[in-house]
Amino acid sequence: MTTWLPNAVVEHLRVVATWPELPGERYVIDRPIGRGGMGTVYVARDTALERDVAVKVSNAPAPGGGLDDRLRQEARVLARLEHPGIVPVHDAGLLADGRLFYVMKLVHGETLSTHVARIEGEAAMLGIFERVTETMAFAHEAGVVHRDLKPSNVMVGRFGEVLVLDWGVASVMAKDTTLAGTRVGTPGFMSPEQARGEAATGTASDVFALGALLFWMLTGDAPPLTPDEATRRLRAAPRRPVKRLAAIVLKSLAPDASQRYAHAADLAADLARYRAGGPVSAHRETALERAGHWFVKYRTFILLIAAYLVMRAMFAFLR
């Protein structure tokens, strides 16, 4: 076919023609940046406020289907969770063809899947993980369970901000309509009860996913199915955790949900105790370990008292 437009322009027009048509003139789509099972995310220009935003558009072939419902649910969940670790929703509406879209803050950064290679040291790694845990604790407090927490759903921004993404399969406790037998989540990061397709998965499922995330950050792999194998792999991990941190991971990954931390807040509290050098609920310490932590915590004070006593003893001895 003869054409008077260059092939690149024709190809661009063909691609642009597949982009959704947003209502009104406020948002102008610039380019797609990601596509998931439920929706496609585009960078768009908010002409009213002169800023770039992210627009998530339903992938549903026709309006009113299950995907639209999920996207609406995600937008509503995000709207009720106002937290620094959760992307804020600015707007929502319907496309000309009736499909759903919502507008949110555009976050510049990379997912934890790629960022993890650049994390140096346990403190920096736990700093990021702690932010994820705090975000999940906030969601649990608000009655929301994420159900699909994994490295690609955690975004680390250019200025160190940590955001939990993709709340598309999140459930609002007491309103969850997920049918029994429906598997929600990602293999490797989903809890055993999610894998079994149990209808009622609560905050402990997210705790499992948090444990899986920490396991992955330490070892580079998703956790194995058995606690014994998980223990073995943690011992052989490149970032081998000390006993107390390993115990936190293993408690979060307990196959029985009742053996895990009940809420992300409990995990966050244990993690904070670990980072402060104190005892953690996941690990029963020996008297020697307790004495060691006590010494580390009060070492300056103990050394000063010891210096005083040595000084006194020295003067008594020299007389």
Place this chain on the structure above:
Amino acid sequence: MNKPVLGALVGGILGIFDGLSALVSAPETAPQIVGIIIGSTFKGLIVGVLVGWYASRVQSLAKGMIVGLIVAAFFAYLVAAMPQPDGTHYYWEIMLPGSIVGLIVGYATQKYGRARRIA
């Protein structure tokens, strides 16, 4: 508990023990031990209040400990400068442990106790 009160408490308690330790390091002072303990406790109280007052205004572990060391050393010097009945002075025996007590009070008041409220 605010920092000056904490300083007085720590300084006072350490002052009692500091005074009592004279029985070990200088047994010949036993007849004057009551006076030594009272003096040492009083010294610890003053040092504690001063160092605690400083800690309530300056939040710095290093500065707090240095101030504790200097203040305690100064008061210990005043005590050591008073001669014993036989005319001798126990400068090192009093000033060195006394200065360490100041370090401890400086550390304790920086780490613990309620800081001054900002209006």
